[in-house]
Amino acid sequence: MAEKAKQAEVEATEATTVEAPVVSEAKANPEKFLADFNWHNYQEGIDEVDDQQLKEFEKLVAENFVDTLNDEVVEGTVVHISDRDAIIDINAKSEGVISLNEFRYNPDLKVGDKVEVLIDVREDATGQLVLSHRKARVIKAWDRVNNAHDTGEIVNGFVKCRTKGGMIVDVFGIEAFLPGSQIDVKPIRDYDQYVNKTMEFKVVKINHEFKNVVVSHKALIEADIEIQKKEIIGQLEKGQVLEGVVKNITSYGVFIDLGGVDGLVHITDLSWSRINHPNEIVELDQKLNVVILDFDENKSRIQLGLKQLSKHPWEALAEEVKVGDKVKGKVVVIADYGAFIEVADGVEGLIHVSEMSWSTHLRSAQDFVSVGDEVEAQILTLDREDRKMSLGIKQLTTDPWTDITGKYPLGSKHTGIVRNFTNFGVFVELEEGIDGLIYISDLSWTKKIKHPSEFCAVGDKLDVVVLELDVEGRKLSLGHKQTTVNPWDKYETEFALETVHTAEISEIVDKGATVEFNEDIVAFVPTRHLEKEDGKKLKKGDSAEFKIIEFNKEFKRVVASHTAIFKAEEIKNVKVAAKKAASAAAEAKPTLGDANDALQALKDKMDGKA
DSSP states (O other): OHHHHHHHHHHHHHHHHHHHHHHHHHHHOHHHHHHHOOHHHHHHSSOOOOHHHHHHHHHHHHHHOOOOOTTEEEEEEEEEEOSSEEEEEOSSSSOEEEEGGGGTTOTTOOTTOEEEEEEEESOOTTSOEEEEHHHHHHHHHHHHHHHHHHHTOEEEEEEEEEETTEEEEEETTEEEEEEGGGTOSSOOSOGGGGTTOEEEEEEEEEETTTTEEEEESHHHHHHHHHHHHHHHHHHOOTTOEEEEEEEEEOSSEEEEESSSOEEEEEGGGTOSSOOSOGGGTOOTTOEEEEEEEEEOTTSOSEEEESGGGSOOHHHHSOTTOOTTOEEEEEEEEEETTEEEEEEETTEEEEEEGGGSOSOSSOOOGGGTOOTTOEEEEEEEEEETTTTEEEEESGGGSOOGGGGHHHHSOTTOEEEEEEEEEETTEEEEEEETTEEEEEEGGGSOSSOOOSSGGGTOOTTOEEEEEEEEEETTTTEEEEESGGGSOOHHHHHHHHTOTTOEEEEEEEEEETTEEEEESSSSOEEEEEGGGSBOTTSOBOOTTOEEEEEEEEEETTTTEEEEESHHHHHHHHHHHHHHHHHHHHHHHHHHOOOHHHHHHHHHHHHHHHHTOO
16 A cells, blocks of 8 residues: 555656646747647647548558458468467457368468458467468358359369268368269269369259359360260261270260260171170270261261271181081071071071971970080071071981881881870871871770870880881871781671670760670660660669670771570570470460460560560
C-alpha cells in the first residue's frame, strides 16, 4: 500500500509540473492561449492526426493486419518448415502451426509459399493461433469443383486408392469417385496401375445433398477419339486393311479398336481352320492387321476379317492330291450323319457314316470316331471349285461281300448277333458288314410270334441257316427254325386223325376252348364238342379224353373233340345191335315189325329217350 501511495504522489507531482507553465501562460495572454488551445487533445486525450496520415495508416492496416475471425479462410505465408509442421504467418499477433500431413498432396512445399488456411481458433488454451489448411482447401475446393463442373474445366486429381467399382481421387482436397467404366475407353483389368498417380479429369456429376463428386478420365479420351473416329469412318472402304488392337474377346468373336472405332471379327472370320474359342488365335491388347469386310450405312457396325489376309487353304492344296489317295487327318466335328476330318489347315473332308463300315446296319458316327482322333481315310470325291471333299474309312479294308458265296453258301449253318428288329423279322450280323434277315415265320416251327421281340432281344446270339443269297443286291436271307428238326413231322403221326389223347381244358375262349397236349400242340375244341355224355359241358381245368378231328401241318392247326368219344361208342353199339338182330332174325325168322321195334329201341337209346 505504501508503494502505491508513493507512486500516486510522483504522478501528481509530474502532472503539476506539466500544468504549471500552461496556467501561467493563460494568465499572461488569455486571448492567445484560447486561440492556440488544442481542444481535440483536451476532449480526446490524444494528439490529432491529419487525414492524410490517417488514410495511409488505414491502408497499411488493411494490407498487413488480419482480423482473426473464427472459420475464416485467409492466405498465409510459410515462414518455417520443421520435420513435422509448417509455421504459417497470416499477419496476426502470432503465427499458426499446421501439420505437414495436410500438405501430403504437395510434397514440394517450401518457405515463402502462399497457402490458404482456415482460422479454426484465434487463441487456444496456450494462446496459440490454430489454423487448418485441409479445411480451407475443402471450402475453396467446393467452389472450384462447382466452377469446373459448370465450365467443363479440366482438373488434376491424385488417385488415392481402389474402392468397390472404381477409384478414390483427391481433387482440390475433396475425395471424388472415379467409376471403373470412366477410367478409359477400353476395359481396365488392372486398377492398381493407376493408384498414386496424378491424372487429368472432368467433373461429370455433383450431388450437393450428399456432397458427392464423380469425375471421369474417359470423357477426356473420348473427346480426342471422337475427332479421330470421324476421320476414320469417313475413310472406311471395303477391303481396306487397318491396324487395330484387341479390345475384348467373346465366345462369338473379337472386338478390335481401330483407333476410336470398334469393329467385330466373327469367330468364323478368325481362321480358315475350325476353332472352339477366339482366344486360341488372339489375346487381349494384341496388335494385328484386319480387313474391312462390310459395314452398315452409318458405319457404326463394322465387320472385320483376319483369315482373309491369308491365302485360302484350298488354293494351297497340292495339285497332286486326287480321288483314291489316302490321307490322314484329325476329327474336328462329329454329327449324327458323319464326321468332318481336317486333312490340312482349313481343308476338311466329310466321312459319311455309311462310309465308316461295310455294315448295312447304320449307326451313329460317335460309334466309330471321337473329336481329336487321328484317322486315315481314302478320298472318294474331290471338288476344288466348291471346296468339298468326301472321304471313306471302310475302303481301307476288304469288302466282305467279295467272297460271300465261299464263306456263306446256301444251307450252311452259322452263329450271328441280333442287331435290330422290324415288324416282319430280325436282322442278324454274321460279321462286320454282313447282315442277314430272319423273317418272323422262320423263327420257330411251333410258336405263333406276333413280334420278334417276343422271341429274342438285341445282342442275343442266334444259330442260323443260309436260305437265300443275293450277291448283287447284297441281301442274305436266314432261318433260325431250320437249325432244328421240324417237330410237326413227328406230330403228324402222333396226333393223326381219330387218335385219342387225355388232357385238361386250359382256357375257355370264344366259340370253344383250348387244350394243351404238350408245349407245341395247343388244340382247339369247338363249343359243341365240349358236351359230355351226360349232356353237360366241360369247364376250365376238367380233364377228359379228346379225339383229333382235324390236323393241318402247314398252318399248325389242330382241332379236337370230347363229344366224338362217346358218340363213336354209341354208333359202334348200334352197329353191333343191328348185326345181332339180323342174326337172330335169320334163326327165328322174326317178322318185319319185330325187327323194326328192336332198331327203334336202339335209336331211342342213342337219342337219350330210353
